[in-house]
Amino acid sequence: MILGTAGHVDHGKTALVKALTGVDTDRLAEERRRGLTIELGFAPLTLPGGQMVSIVDVPGHEKFVPTMLSGCAGMDLVVLAIAADQGPMPQTREHLAILSLLGLKGGVIALTRADLGIKPGVEEQVRALVKGTFLEDALIIPTSVVTGEGLDELKRALAELVQKTPERSDRGDYRLHVDRVFSVAGSGTVVTGTLTGGSLRRGDRVRLWPGDKIARVRGLQSHGTDQEELAPGSRAAVNLAGVDRGEVSRGDTLAPAEGLTLTRRLDVALRVLPQAPYAVKNNSALHLHHGGRALMCRCILLGRDRLEPGEEGFAQLRLDQPLAALRGDRFVVRFFSPVVTVGGGVILDLEPPVKGRMDPARLTRLAALAAGEKLSCPAETAPKAPPPSTPETDPAMEMKLCEIYRAAGLEPPTNEEVERAFPGREAACRRAGRALADKGVLTPLSPKVRAWGESCLEAQSRMKARFGTGMFTLAQARDMLGVSRKYALLLLEYWDRVRITQKIGEGRRFL
Numbered sequence: 001m002i003l004g005t006a007g008h009v010d011h012g013k014t015a016l017v018k019a020l021t022g023v024d025t026d027r028l029a030e031e032r033r034r035g036l037t038i039e040l041g042f043a044p045l046t047l048p049g050g051q052m053v054s055i056v057d058v059p060g061h062e063k064f065v066p067t068m069l070s071g072c073a074g075m076d077l078v079v080l081a082i083a084a085d086q087g088p089m090p091q092t093r094e095h096l097a098i099l100s101l102l103g104l105k106g107g108v109i110a111l112t113r114a115d116l117g118i119k120p121g122v123e124e125q126v127r128a129l130v131k132g133t134f135l136e137d138a139l140i141i142p143t144s145v146v147t148g149e150g151l152d153e154l155k156r157a158l159a160e161l162v163q164k165t166p167e168r169s170d171r172g173d174y175r176l177h178v179d180r181v182f183s184v185a186g187s188g189t190v191v192t193g194t195l196t197g198g199s200l201r202r203g204d205r206v207r208l209w210p211g212d213k214i215a216r217v218r219g220l221q222s223h224g225t226d227q228e229e230l231a232p233g234s235r236a237a238v239n240l241a242g243v244d245r246g247e248v249s250r251g252d253t254l255a256p257a258e259g260l261t262l263t264r265r266l267d268v269a270l271r272v273l274p275q276a277p278y279a280v281k282n283n284s285a286l287h288l289h290h291g292g293r294a295l296m297c298r299c300i301l302l303g304r305d306r307l308e309p310g311e312e313g314f315a316q317l318r319l320d321q322p323l324a325a326l327r328g329d330r331f332v333v334r335f336f337s338p339v340v341t342v343g344g345g346v347i348l349d350l351e352p353p354v355k356g357r358m359d360p361a362r363l364t365r366l367a368a369l370a371a372g373e374k375l376s377c378p379a380e381t382a383p384k385a386p387p388p389s390t391p392e393t394d395p396a397m398e399m400k401l402c403e404i405y406r407a408a409g410l411e412p413p414t415n416e417e418v419e420r421a422f423p424g425r426e427a428a429c430r431r432a433g434r435a436l437a438d439k440g441v442l443t444p445l446s447p448k449v450r451a452w453g454e455s456c457l458e459a460q461s462r463m464k465a466r467f468g469t470g471m472f473t474l475a476q477a478r479d480m481l482g483v484s485r486k487y488a489l490l491l492l493e494y495w496d497r498v499r500i501t502q503k504i505g506e507g508r509r510f511l
Contacts, residue, residue: 001051001054001076001162001165001233002053002054002056002074002075002076002194002235003045003053003054003055003076003077003078003158004055004056004057004058004071004072004075004079005055005057005058005078005081006068006079006080006081006092006098006099007080007082007095008081008083008086008089008090008092008095009059009091011081011083011086011089012081012083012112012113013057013058013079013081013112014041015112015145016079016081016110016112017043017057018145019145020045020155021044021055040056040067040070040179040180041057042055042057042235045155047158047162048155048156048159051162051163053077053162054194054222054223054234054235056071057071058071066287066294067502068098069098069332070177070179070250070291070292070294072098072099073179073193073194073291074193074233075099075102076106076168076233077104077105077107077161077165078099078106078135079107079108079110080095080096080107080130080135080138081110081112082109082122083111083112084116084117084142085113085116085117085118085119086119087121087122087125088125088126093129093275094340096130096133097275097341098332098341098344099134100133101271101330101332101341101343102330102332102344103330106135106161106164106165107138108139108141108154108157109126109130109135109138109139110141110143110150110154111123111126111140111142111143111150112144112145113144114142114150115144115146115147123140127140139157141153141154141157167233168196168231169232170198170199171197173255173256174195174196174197174198174204174254174256175195175196175253175259175260175326176193176194176195176196176236176238176254177194177252177291177292177293178192178248178250178251178253178292179192179193179194179250179292180192180193180250181245181248181249181250181511184239187218187219188218188240188241188243189215189240189247189248190237190238190239190240191240191248191252192236192238193235193254194233194235194236195231195233195235195236196232196233198232199229199230199232200229200230200236201217201228202220202227202228202229203216203217204216204217205257206255207254207256207257208243208248208253209252209253209254209260210252210253210321210323211247211252213243213247213248214242214257215240215241215242215243216241217238217240218239218240218241219238220238221239222235238254249500249511250292250499251291251292251294251499252292253291253324260324260325260326261326261350262324263323263325263350264319264321264322264323264438265318265354266317266319266323266325266347266348266349266350266352267302267316267348267349267352267366268331268345268347268348269313269314269346269348269370270299270312270313270315270333270343271311271343271344272307272308272310272312272342272343273309273310275309276341276343277309278309279307279308279309280299280307280315281301282300283298283300284298284299284335285336286298286299286317286336286342287339288317288319288331289332289334290323290325290329290331291329292499293323293499294497294498294499295319295320296319296320296446296447297320297333298317299316299317299333300315300317300318301315301357302358302366303357303358303360303363312345314348314363314366314367314370316352316357317333320444325350326347327347327350328347329346329347330345330346331345331346332344336447348366348370349366394431394432397431397432398435398436401429401432401433405436405450405452406452406454408451409451409452409455410451410452410459410481410483410487410491411483411487412452414448414449415430416448418433441453443494444494445490445491446493446494449490456494459481460495460500462481463510468510469509470509471507471508472507472508473506473507473508474492477491477492495508499511
């Protein structure tokens, strides 16, 4: 069973985990220097009665919410840490909202730093915060890692909660969202993650989704102990044979060769958080978080043009990269700018039609899927358009765009500027640009800018050769690539989104 932490930065999550388990999950020198969790941390916890749970400790700083989200994949329960001397803070609220969107059902609230005194009215603030959420009836336990207050009570509460929480059933098809990748001398590539779905055994052959690389499970561990087989709900370290370290990244998924569906379009049930600062409008640019992956998408609202805070509806998410998923998976979406959590929901259809946004039959079908009804035929409900009399894209236009983007390299014009170069043919230019992006010829650095894909790959190779896994700054990237600050930032922010790099303070490093 997986127990996660959540809460605002510097509210004592990592110190609480250390007090409970004896494990300091801040393993990076940068984390210890700054006193700030940057990466996910992991520790085993033996509870009264002998139950063993795996703790996933997540960062609390707003800059690391994407990392926090990758650690939420597979959580069963949570300890929400709130500093007794401060009370709920912005990331307390955002973390609680994210966990609610991801479907968590139980947890405990730890009032940390109780030795510093409990601020008057804090418990009432906490109760108001969790009202109407899955933590509405959760225990609130004052704790202190300095005096030991509340630690035994917290363990007992967790033990009772674990006993009441049903174990995960083995559904046959295993799935592991990769949250860490590293190499071990003499063994090769190792990935870690939380195992869901079904059991994983030594010797199993696995596919690295969304790619098509097949690897073999050479070895399995859970919290440093070798295993022949791991059940769903386990923290797993998987030693892979037949795959190099550079061929797998955080955000990839281990699953059977035919176990998932690869798609660029999702029809979903979408709920906008009541505290979201803005409504979601049709064709909004959003960040999609699913498992350990973060992708850019366009949100096409179905049956309406706007979803206000607190409202629910159906939408199609059109992704800038392929996603490997299953119907029923949960997701979170965040605004493109400013980057704040806006909502989330459930995937209903992985092979939806493109057209028919306002079609009542389509909305009826999605409502049935959202209600859990099994439909015998997933046929398109939208009326089929007549076959186009001209090709969907113009090969000559694609060639012209290739010439433009190849010459521009890492400093491309905006999509709008490219379209203006073809007066009267803007629509054809737009279609050709999307087609080239779908083929991987162009790389979508942002919703408004695409770049020549080979130039981006070459830049990545040059930067990796120069910096390895060490830290580098925006200025260093700008100077090495010979581009302006604007374009260096576009490229680096794209790499951050697709988990090629990770931003840490004012620097970055390759994952």
